[in-house]
Amino acid sequence: MNVEKPGDQYLNPYRESARQHGTGFSVTLWSNERSQRARFEVFTQMCFLPGKRILDAGCSRGDFARYLIERDIAFSKYVGVDALPEVIAHARSLTLANCEFHVGDFVSDPAVLSLGDPQVICISGALNTMTDEQVFATLESAWRATRQTLIFNFLSDRADRAAPPQSSPARRLETLRLLDWALGRTSSVRFRQDYFRGGHDATILMRKK
Numbered sequence: 001m002n003v004e005k006p007g008d009q010y011l012n013p014y015r016e017s018a019r020q021h022g023t024g025f026s027v028t029l030w031s032n033e034r035s036q037r038a039r040f041e042v043f044t045q046m047c048f049l050p051g052k053r054i055l056d057a058g059c060s061r062g063d064f065a066r067y068l069i070e071r072d073i074a075f076s077k078y079v080g081v082d083a084l085p086e087v088i089a090h091a092r093s094l095t096l097a098n099c100e101f102h103v104g105d106f107v108s109d110p111a112v113l114s115l116g117d118p119q120v121i122c123i124s125g126a127l128n129t130m131t132d133e134q135v136f137a138t139l140e141s142a143w144r145a146t147r148q149t150l151i152f153n154f155l156s157d158r159a160d161r162a163a164p165p166q167s168s169p170a171r172r173l174e175t176l177r178l179l180d181w182a183l184g185r186t187s188s189v190r191f192r193q194d195y196f197r198g199g200h201d202a203t204i205l206m207r208k209k
Contacts, residue, residue: 008083008108011084011105012129012169013129015084036063036124036125038195039125039153039195040063040064040067040068041195042195043064043153043203044071046151046190046203046205047122047149047151047205049068049073049075049120050073050074050075051075052075052119052120052148053076053079053116053117053119054077054118054120055081055113055115055118055121055122056079056081057081057122057123058082058106058126059080059087059101060082060084060087060091062080062087062090062091062094062096064080064122064124065080065091065094065099066094069096075098076098077098077099077100077116078100079099079100079101079116080099080100080102081101081104081112081113081115082101082104083103083104083106084103085103088101088102088103102115106138106141106142107134107137107138110137110138110141110142110145113141113142113146114145117147118145118146119146119148119149120146120150121142121145121149122152123142123152123153124152125153126138127152127173128154128169128171128173129169129170129171132173135173135178136181139178139181143185143206148207148208149205149207150205150206151203151204151205152203152204153201153202153204154172154173154175154178154201154204155170155200156172156173156175156193156199156201157173157175158193158199159172159198160198161198162197163196163197163200164197164198166200175193178202179191182204182206185206186206186207186208186209187209188206188207188209189204189207190204190205
């Protein structure tokens with residue numbers, strides 16, 4: 001059982017979803033599998049993953065690992081980290097090749113971001129329930145931990161009127177502030193906000209020189 005601790009309220013929406021839905025798809029808080037897989041596809045388009053050691057921060061049920069295997073993207077090693085023991089137990093039950101899954105809260109314990117000595121750290125959806133302070137602290141920790149690349153997505157505050165409305169518990173983040181943060185750490189930055197109607201979601205990739 002995952003018990004709330006001081007300062008980890010960003011996990012409460014996931015805890016509540018796990019209580020209601022168990023380890024079914026709804027525990028991920030994605031609206032549907034199509035939008036989840038669209039975000040995964042953008043990751044694979046922007047970032048070369050074959051042969052890489054990957055750490056998936058906020059891996060939930062291991063859906064990204066399954067997606068990569070289904071797409072025959074032959075990563076060297078995949079490490080999934082999530083704070084909910086229920087979803088990690090589900091991910092482990094899949095017995096996916098070259099994959100391991102760990103219970104860990106990378107916000108309160110950034111050391112877990114170094115598990116497996118990752119060349120690529122991926123964060124998909126996990127930032128959306130955090131405060132700004134937690135978002136930037138998490139990104140700093142992930143940037144330090146990765147050997148080569150950090151790629152993350154978020155709900156963009158620069159979406160236009162055609163974008164679907166965004167409701168709690170997820171929230172839109174300041175896109176230009178995130179880009180400024182990324183460019184302050186490396187000149188090798190890629191940005192996309194073209195894959196959902198109205199710029200609903202954005203992805204930033206950063207490479208170390």
